[in-house]
Amino acid sequence: MKSNKYIGEFEELVLLAILSQGENAYGVPIRQALEKATGRSISIGSLYTTLSRLEEKGLIGSRSGEPTPERGGRAKRYYEVKGSAKLLLRDVQAARKRLKALKPAKGTS
Amino acid sequence: MRSRKVTVPPQLFVLLESMQKSLALHQERLSELKVQLPSLDPATGHEELNAIKVEIRSSIQPQIKAVSAYLRQMQLASSRPPFKAEYLLHLILPKEERAAVIGDLVEEYRYIHRRFDRRHADVWFYKQVSMSVWPFIRFTVSRIAAFVWLSRFF
Numbered sequence: 001m002k003s004n005k006y007i008g009e010f011e012e013l014v015l016l017a018i019l020s021q022g023e024n025a026y027g028v029p030i031r032q033a034l035e036k037a038t039g040r041s042i043s044i045g046s047l048y049t050t051l052s053r054l055e056e057k058g059l060i061g062s063r064s065g066e067p068t069p070e071r072g073g074r075a076k077r078y079y080e081v082k083g084s085a086k087l088l089l090r091d092v093q094a095a096r097k098r099l100k101a102l103k104p105a106k107g108t109s
Numbered sequence: 110m111r112s113r114k115v116t117v118p119p120q121l122f123v124l125l126e127s128m129q130k131s132l133a134l135h136q137e138r139l140s141e142l143k144v145q146l147p148s149l150d151p152a153t154g155h156e157e158l159n160a161i162k163v164e165i166r167s168s169i170q171p172q173i174k175a176v177s178a179y180l181r182q183m184q185l186a187s188s189r190p191p192f193k194a195e196y197l198l199h200l201i202l203p204k205e206e207r208a209a210v211i212g213d214l215v216e217e218y219r220y221i222h223r224r225f226d227r228r229h230a231d232v233w234f235y236k237q238v239s240m241s242v243w244p245f246i247r248f249t250v251s252r253i254a255a256f257v258w259l260s261r262f263f
Contacts, residue, residue: 027213045241048210049248067208070219072189074212 005057005088013038014050015089018060018079026065026076051079059085121179128172135165190218191231194238201245214238 007015017033018025027047034042054060065076138161146154189195195211202210214237222230 027209028216031213041240043240043244044210044214044237045244048206049244052206052248067212070216071212072215074208074215076212077209 005059005084007054007057007059007088007092010046011050011054011059012089012092014047014054015059015081015085018081019086023078025079030079054085058082059088118183121176121183124172124176124179128169128176131165131168131172135161135168188219188222188227188230190215190234194235197242198238201242201249203249210241 013034014030017030017037020033021029027044031042031044031047034047051060051062055062060079060081062077062079065078067073067075142154142157142161149157195214198211198214199207214234218230218234221233
């Protein structure tokens with residue numbers, strides 16, 4: 001069953017980063033994973049606005065953790081990817097494969 | 110002068126107590142030497158004093174290092190990011206996002222402070238806040254604009 005939602009490039013990367021962190025997917029490791037994978041500096045602002053958009057689209061869920069002293073007594077927010085998002089990612093990656101496999105028509109360079 | 114009551118963390122208390130015991134032990138020996146000195150040969154007395162000095166240094170120095178390391182750890186654990194940058198974020202962030210976003214920044218700030226130094230940590234924090242202000246403002250404005258646009262139909 002195909003999803004009727006669309007996601008941008010950065011949203012796709014954020015979903016993959018959340019999946020890569022498993023149970024420990026909160027802001028700091030997600031941001032670090034994205035920086036390591038893309039080789040670009042990722043601001044916390046762009047990350048959290050993307051996470052908010054994904055949550056509004058129903059693709060991820062969040063839950064609060066315990067406050068810790070190393071965070072100045074502030075709680076972490078953990079994220080997890082929902083089933084519909086995993087289907088969507090699969091569709092996007094399949095579309096990418098099909099597009100890559102397409103050959104240009106003869107007569108065009 | 111009124112004395113201020115200070116709470117000492119248990120780990121630090123244990124370290125200071127063991128330092129105090131070592132010093133008390135050496136103080137006893139020094140007091141004994143003071144009593145014996147008049148009857149001792151100057152060279153022997155000098156040797157005894159040097160031996161006590163070396164013992165004090167070898168027993169107290171590691172304890173001093175342990176206390177310094179613990180105090181440094183406490184200082185790093187309580188280091189605060191630049192106040193104005195943190196306050197700017199506090200102003201522009203929605204209430205439900207504040208704890209998570211600022212908490213993440215403080216966590217990474219303290220990691221960088223431990224790894225490098227305060228100046229590098231401050232530069233990193235200012236950079237993160239300056240890169241984040243526009244995305245947060247744009248996000249809030251787009252929400253308000255969507256709400257205003259939708260309210261035209263009701």
